[in-house]
Amino acid sequence: MKQYVIIGGDAAGMSAAMQIIRRDSDEPQVTTLERGGIYSYAQCGLPYVIEGSVAQTDDLIARSKETFRKKYGIDARTYHEVKSIDPQKQYVHGIDLELDQPFTIPYDKLLIATGADPVIPSLPGNGLQGVHTLKTIPDLERLQADLHQHRQVTIVGGGYVGLELAEAFASQHIPVRIVERNGQLAKMFDGDMASLLHEEANAQGIEIVFNKTVTELRADTEGRVNALYADNEAFPTNLVVFATGIKPNTSFLRETDIELNEKGAVHVDGQMKTNLANVYAAGDCALQYHRIKEQHDFLPLGTHANKQGRIAGTNMSGTEKSFQGVVGTSIFRFLRLTAARTGISEKEAERLEVPAESVYYKGTDIAGYFTDKKPLHIKLVYRTDNHLLLGAQIIGESGVDKRIDVLATALFHRMSMDEFEDLDLSYAPPYNGVWDPVQQAARRVN
Template identity: 75%
Template sequence: MKRYVIIGGDAAGMSAAMQIVRRKGPGNAQITTLERGTIYSYAQCGLPYVIEGSVLHPDDLIARSIETFREEYGIDARTEHEVKNVDTQNQEVHGIDRKSDQPFTITYDKLLIASGADPILPPLPGTDAEGVHTLKTIPDLKQLRKDMHERHHLTIVGGGYVGLELAEAFKTRGFNVLLIDRNKQLAKVFDPDMAELLQEETKDQGIDVRLGKSVTELKTANSGRVSAVCMGEEQQNTDLVVFATGIKPNTSFLETTDIMLSEKGAINVNAQMQTNVKDVYAAGDCALQYHRIKEQDDYLPLGTHANKQGRIAGTNMSGEKKYFQGVVGTAIFRFLRLTAARTGLSKKEAENMGLPADSVYYKGTDIAGYFNDKKPIHIKLVYRTDNQLLLGSQVIGESGVDKRIDVLATALYHNMSIDEFENLDLSYAPPYNGVWDPMQQAARRVR
């Protein structure tokens, strides 16, 4: 019986484990999963919405319990097992069982590394103070929720997806929110003209935003609790600080192996999720993803990619063949009254890659323009000037953004041109759309 070892008990790891169970059949594979935390298979992307109140309890984010994996599927699902190193020559995984503080060694025939990523906490004075948080796991969430009581002033460091989602969540809960980002715009994956719409929303909703500012120190009260955040000589009082300054692949335990890592520590894999080392696979936030538009590997750690890569890894580890088809860089988030989405390349990215690119901007409405309750929708299409192939899009509005970005993502996946996109047969009825979809209205302006 083959021995399958999986490092990581969340999206990629457990998607792979379930594929092995289904393809090999119950009892026909020895599957051991090693999770350094205490919770398996939970929705990390849902964490801000527990704070905001749309999700009632942290446990609602758990897709399957550990007992389910153990009792229904026969998986040896271990908790608090932290992997310290991998011996690829002898096909062994070594680590520490945190419960007993004892070392362990497990031998594998096939190994999947699905160890995810860790939040980045900058090495600044005061980050070890009480009241300073990151948000990546359910225990992080529970600690933050406990610390929220009777607090009023929150500082968020980082203006990316998570930072903006947290700003929304805490503003909804009545906090005074200060948002600091060292970049000169929010959501740097958007072009500056589109990100300006998010900046306007922060002004309308009373969120204090400081762009182009870097946090240099956190001040601490005599009690040991954070009391202020410093940006050079400027100082702002605060009750809570949450760092949303990005994540890094959890792969330091592989540094003594021959497994190829990118410059930032993500694992190189092929379309079957294989590493360069025999019988070792990788998937999820610790691995790279092939970007179909860039035609090169990229690091885009999202739950959608982790689940897909995990399924593909598990299928290939089982002996069948399945290939990861790559990503086009699609992402979406809600920010107060707005939804912001993007796919493919921004104009800035296209120019940095040296592509002959241009863009068109269009402001339309989410439904037929003669409805009283229509909402504005802002669209930017990026395309090649030499052959008019679509390169990407950014869409921001109060309604209908999700529908539009998914259509464009599908068009990008199939290498469609502006003309082909304009000719798509999209649904129309006045309560849902104009006779010309606003995305196609934008495409018509490319001439």
């Protein structure tokens, strides 16, 4: 009987655990260690509880700890924080936070699926009442409780989470401000495309402060935040949410010889193996191979975590399967707009010194003669030497998701711009023009 230990009880960890249970026929002993109190919940759904599309936090939980224990025989533990591992003797050491007692568990195979923690800049006042992050269900519950009385919100950071939160607050008619240290929102997009998001924010009454770095938070007489200072300019606020990115939760590995990148993410091969014997890693604490960049990258998304966890569990249980990499596809809603991207942007191509150009096309989501058609803004990035597609960005009110998935599939299979005209895409006037806007954009290269 093999002893499997998995550190982390969310997407990657529990995807791996289920594969082990299903594939290892020798009655495996699977122990999962979760430092929090909740297993298998949808982190990406947290802003939509505030927005109202999700009725309650319980709806975000896929399987409870009790389900994993009783139905699948997994020794699923909560409030067990791992402090170190001994890869030579193959032990995991940590603290049972409820009992305040140390524990040690032996393993034959170990998976590190510890995810990532939100980054809070080290600055005066970051621990005041009214200062929040959003990564877990308890984070959300604290934020919701605070919203009942304090409704002048400042979000620090204009990335995915910051924009999703801004939409959620705005939908509830809560005044919201975004402070972004760069000159645009959604820096994963090129500036010309991100300008569409700026226009939408302004149209919906969201205040945006660009090119400002938060330096200090100040409190009122009761110890609650009442002002945010950015480069010495004061902004009144009584609730602050930091959405300034995440960092891999791997500090407990620093005393080992495990290979980490500069951000602390674990290097893994195609089978999710680390450089330590019998130690695997998956999810937001691990790197992913980027098929377009042809190098490892840190792209912490739920889709990658589930896939990597599934592949890790498959390999741990003795069946070989390889992770085929990512092309960098993502999508989010911002007020009336949907914004999506895949591959690399024009500025990324320049940074990677790839010979590239782009083409821009403004089309419509359905047949152009329909009265309710919506504009689609499409940008395609391609190699100048062989017209190979490198990336795409699409922003519009409707039809974005359909097109970005076509482009992501094309990227995965290394299609050239010249081949797009041959694609047999679905057509009927309520759904498309006779030439899809993606094909229309690609034809402008020829």
